[in-house]
Amino acid sequence: MGSDKNKLLDAYRRMKSIREFEERIHVENTTGEIPGFVHLYAGQEAIATAVCKHLKDSDYIGSTHRGHGHSIAKGCDINGMMAEIYGKKNGLCAGKGGSMHIADFEKGMLGANAIVGGNPPLVIGAALTAKVQGTDGVAVSFSGDGASNQGTTFESMNMAVVLQLPVVFIFENNGYGEGTGCDYAVGAESIAQRAEGFGLPAVQVDGTDFFAVEAAAKEAINRARTGQGPSAIEAVAMRFYGHFEGDPQAYRSAEELTQLRETGDCLKIFRDKVEAGKHVTKADLDQIDQEVKSVIDSAVKAAREADFPTKDDLLTDVYVSY
């Protein structure tokens, strides 16, 4: 039972880290110190955490412009991420990528990707590597409902089926592609149903329910790992914030947002479930809340104090050799 407890606490710590990270950026962004665009993952934490729980460092994920959650779930260093978001030289990408391009190949994080529909072709490439090299590696593509309409996504699903690649397509349906509702933009009945049409097993799950995502992901990832080909999962969970920070969200009603915090918060749902069980107490979780808060505090402090890249860095790392 001790290991069950630890697993639950780990999952909570990950989810809470993502939430705290995003909430803090939401605040810090108003200071003007964070350059450019940030897109927050708050509300969808259960999905990234439940999926990545089944992955090893040697497995790969591809992410989206809303990639902080995936990065933390896959094990990227929080200090490095924060420094990157602040555009600092000690950031995970040396300050050259920023929020939309956080990557850490050693952790199997192939990069946040600022092109909607950009990652599925790359992720099937990572799966191809595993297949050609004969490893049991798995690659997972995280896409939104918006990217689910892109041709690149369709092409990737088809090729993954044709070549029987060890890949899982996770479609995070958060209700909106930018400012347009998914009910409007996705022509099919559901993203899962459409994925099924490509010839791969696909299910739709409640993305606010960590345990539901965990079970679906386990099955799909196991299928990939054992050479049984690709799968798709549509996980539904609304985002708490706008498309980008500063988005006035005029396309959403005030009631939707209020209700979302009350009934659609994956962290609350998780807490309610585990606190009702035997292993985990409220105190355990509260303690994690405190620890996570201090981790994020120090990450922000360090990122603000870190140095920017120098002019010399402008010209480096365009090529390996030129």
Add this chain to the structure above:
Amino acid sequence: MTQKTIREALNDALRQEMRRDNNVIILGEDVAGGHGGTGVIDAYGGPLGVTKGLIGEFGANRVIDTPITESAIMGAAAGAAATGLRPIAELMFVDFMGVCFDQIFNQAAKFRYMFGGKTRTPMVIRTTIGAGMRTAAQHSQCLYHMFTSVPGLKCVMPSNAYDAKGLLIEAIRDDDPVIFFENKLLYDHACDVPDESYAIPFGEANVVREGHDITIVAFSRMVHIAEEAAKTLASEGISVEVIDPRTTSPLDEETILESVEKTGRLVVVDESAARCGMAADIAGLVAEKGFSSLKGPIIQITPPHTPVPFSPPLEDAFIPSAATVVAGVHRLLK
């Protein structure tokens, strides 16, 4: 030494590199051909026969026939490259870049810089270029100028079989994304090619012909047009130096500038584009860095600013010819 065509030289390079390194794979449309049909596997061996026979030696796990799905091909190659393979993705015609450009210029080209120097993307995209086969506007372009302008990509365009083999081997061994442009009209062009493996470094121009009156810089098939013009001009007593940069990114600026310093006159022959193409690029380079040695205007010989036409007389008029090059030189010397 054995005479080999460009097609044979490229096949040589692919085969030798696949033997040398198990991580080298080929993927694309009909790189073998025949899967799911009622005939034979390796029915095509590449749309123009370059990959013929490779599936027999290396199997379908490394010579991968894909659906007609260019974005997935390019993206898969980039993703595979970033995770440990050395993929060679084949894109039947460069014109089809239109349906997969994102995966090349936003993804593969940007990884290393955008991710702070932590990645390597050792992929090669082999593609065909060039007008002259009566294949009209969507199967005849060169487009290498567009890729040359994207930092993070390397652009290679061999003009002969010796260079084709050495440059392709270099491309496969290179750790950056390389686009390898093969002119369709040159595939049967033959010259001495060693059987052994060898790599030609990028960024060193080939001085195809030495001369002292005029420098002609030409790319891919235009190198042969320039040589033909140079022969005609030689019979008139005009000595032409022909430079084949071989790679436009990286570009051997030094060889071009040194040649112009010697000759004082520059003609650029380029099939890629009349506007913002390689001719304009080289002209800009020399105008800025070699201005003091110029004795006359820089002449750019390119197709007109039109799509590639279909009808044979129109297409013939579209492609720069030796006669247009000779006329350009006469104009410069007048």
Add this chain to the structure above:
Amino acid sequence: MTIKAITVPKWGLSMDEGELIEWHISPGDEINIGQEIAEIETSKIAGAVEAAVSGKVRRLIAEEGEMLPVGALMAVLADDTQNDEAIDAFIATFKVEDPDDPALETAGMPNILSAKLGDMDISYLETMPHEPANIPDNGQKSGEIPVILIHGYGGDCNNWLFNQGKLGETHRVIALDLPGHGRSTKYVKDGSVKGLARVVDGFLDRLAIEKAHLIGHSMGAAIALQCALNDPRRVTSLSLICPALVGRPVNSDYITNFMQARTRKQLKPVLQQLFSDEKLVTADLIDDVLKYKRLDGVDEALKVIADAGLTTEQSAFNDNEIAGLRMPVSIIWGENDKIISGTGAHILTGKNIRSHQVKDSGHMPHMENAGAVNEILMENL
């Protein structure tokens, strides 16, 4: 006297044309065989054309500055018994022989062959003497012993392009490519002179050559010398052109720079050091060397050889060893050698040893002043 043609010679396999730079003769001159009559420049190198026939010059057909194919008619010789009409008719009906015509290969045309030595392929260029009657039986008939040409560091069998033809008039000549060079296997196990000499010994065994005249250049000369020391009975004569490790130090900067040169620009000044006249280093010569250096395995091979003591004093031959040799030994130095230079030219003594200093030559006298070197080489056979 019949009408005789002077044609453009073929220097080495790759030559198919040459530019006539200068005539040294005029109509009316009487010329002798071996006389230098013109200067021709190929894309590889410039050289003197030696007359292969003698007689009175009646016409100069080729013009200075003209690009001529191999075999093209350059001049016509005939005595005064032939009238102008006959000469005109001769010129009109003259046909350029296709140098690649297989029918010509039996008579003096080189054949590229290969010998297998364990896991190594040793490539060589073989010519048979013009007169079929002179073809030796396994090279064993007295006076019909084959000539083996051994090139230097980074060279190949084509370095002998101005010599093989001349020597080949009377002898079976074999120019080999050392391991790591030319068309031979690029993998070199033992790059020392001793190790490479073992390869040459094995090569001769493989070709069932019991006795041979050895001619070596630079490192190849050191190898030839080592072979002679290994088995003096096998070596009928020894000609050492600018020999490495014999009294004079090898310029180690040259070796390092040659190994490291990747581009035309880097290689050009290195190759220029080889010649007395730097202009001899043409773009094509540089390209040829670059093409060789780009081959997989060459970098490693050159390094293995360089590291095996090519430039170190410890591996130098002992003068007494050389003086003890009984076969005729000819040592040829370039007057202006920048690779192996010094004053050791005449220190070697012995009644069978002759030293020569060749004018207008750097480290490649057999290319730069082929006429003089060929004479010395022929003399020593």
